[in-house]
Amino acid sequence: EADIYQTPRYLVIGTGKKITLECSQTMGHDKMYWYQQDPGMELHLIHYSYGVNSTEKGDLSSESTVSRIRTEHFPLTLESARPSHTSQYLCASSETSGRIGEQYFGPGTRLTVT
Amino acid sequence: LAKTTQPISMDSYEGQEVNITCSHNNIATNDYITWYQQFPSQGPRFIIQGYKTKVTNEVASLFIPADRKSSTLSLPRVSLSDTAVYYCLVGVDNYGQNFVFGPGTRLSVLP
Numbered sequence: 001e002a003d004i005y006q007t008p009r010y011l012v013i014g015t016g017k018k019i020t021l022e023c024s025q026t027m028g029h030d031k032m033y034w035y036q037q038d039p040g041m042e043l044h045l046i047h048y049s050y051g052v053n054s055t056e057k058g059d060l061s062s063e064s065t066v067s068r069i070r071t072e073h074f075p076l077t078l079e080s081a082r083p084s085h086t087s088q089y090l091c092a093s094s095e096t097s098g099r100i101g102e103q104y105f106g107p108g109t110r111l112t113v114t
Numbered sequence: 115l116a117k118t119t120q121p122i123s124m125d126s127y128e129g130q131e132v133n134i135t136c137s138h139n140n141i142a143t144n145d146y147i148t149w150y151q152q153f154p155s156q157g158p159r160f161i162i163q164g165y166k167t168k169v170t171n172e173v174a175s176l177f178i179p180a181d182r183k184s185s186t187l188s189l190p191r192v193s194l195s196d197t198a199v200y201y202c203l204v205g206v207d208n209y210g211q212n213f214v215f216g217p218g219t220r221l222s223v224l225p
Contacts, residue, residue, distance in 0.1 A: 035215075043158070043215040059214065090157045103150075105157025 003027055006091050006106035013081055014114055021076045021109045023091030032074040033103065035090040036060060043090065049074060081113045116141045116204040123220040132189045134219050136202030139183050147178060147185045150201040150215070158201060158215070162187070189221075197223045 003026040013019055025032065034047040035058075045058030049068040063085070064078050074093075078085055090108045094101040119137040126132045138147070146165055150158035162169055164176040164185070175188040189196060201218040 042217050045214075088155070092157065102148075102160040102163070103158070105159065108155070108157055110155075 004091065004093055004104050004106040006089075006109050008109060009107060010110050010112075012112045012114060015080075015082055017081050019078050019081055019111070021089055021091075021111070023074045023076070023106060024072050025074075025093040025104070025106075026072060027093060027095075027104065028071065029093035029095050029104075030071065031094045031101070032068065033092045033094075034058075034064075034066060034074070034076050035092065036062065037088045037090060037108075039088070047076065081111075083113045086111060086113050116145055118202045118204055118216055120200075120202050120216070120219045122217060123222070125222050125224060126192055127224050128193055129191050132192050132196070132221060132223075134187045134189075134200055134202075134221070135184055136187070136204075137184045138202070138204040141182050141204055142206070144206045145182075145204050146206065147176065147182075148203045149174070149176065149187045150203065152199045152201065152218070153197075161200075192221075192223045194223050194225060197221060 005024050007022045030051045032049045035043045036046050037043045044060035046060050046062040047066040049055045052068055055066050055068055064076050066076050068074055088108050088110050091106040092103040094103045116138045148163040149161045151161050152158040162174050162176045164178055166178050169176045177186045199218040199220050201215045
């Protein structure tokens with residue numbers, strides 16, 4: 001069973017606040033990803049990393065930033081939250097592979113910005 | 115990554131076999147075909163992956179014809195708990211390539 005954790009699971013916060021969504025995995029996976037998904041809508045890749053000190057933006061433009069200082073940790077930060085950031089944020093990881101490897105998803109963080 | 119096309123939604127009844135077909139006409143030689151399942155308010159979960167012919171695991175079967183331009187996910191004897199969105203992904207995980215889950219197929223299993 002996959003061991004990938006996200007905290008908090010739910011967050012309600014006011015406009016203008018800085019927030020960090022945590023994501024950790026204990027599988028030693030090099031690859032980690034952040035997706036954004038609105039209810040009933042498609043997943044969109046917003047950030048990914050192929051290893052320590054490697055971060056790239058995904059297909060969907062996002063005002064969030066990420067860092068990868070340790071293999072197991074891939075936090076996402078919003079410097080100033082806005083209502084348009086209200087969404088579910090899903091973190092995933094996978095092993096290094098030459099094909100689309102199995103991605104393990106965390107439970108997600110449902111963010112509401114008021 | 116190869117573009118995929120799936121039905122937006124499907125209905126089935128408990129106990130029936132469900133087949134969801136994904137079209138990927140521009141699949142490349144090195145591409146693999148991967149299916150995920152997503153329940154509401156959860157992250158997607160890997161179901162099955164294949165390259166050609168047939169792959170079977172404890173959850174599903176994946177049928178891939180010789181030309182590999184389509185694939186069919188087969189779920190035997192579905193139950194209400196199989197109600198979910200099913201995504202077909204095609205490609206190779208090379209550096210710089212991103213993953214597009216697309217809208218998937220929303221399967222509703224009725225009693």
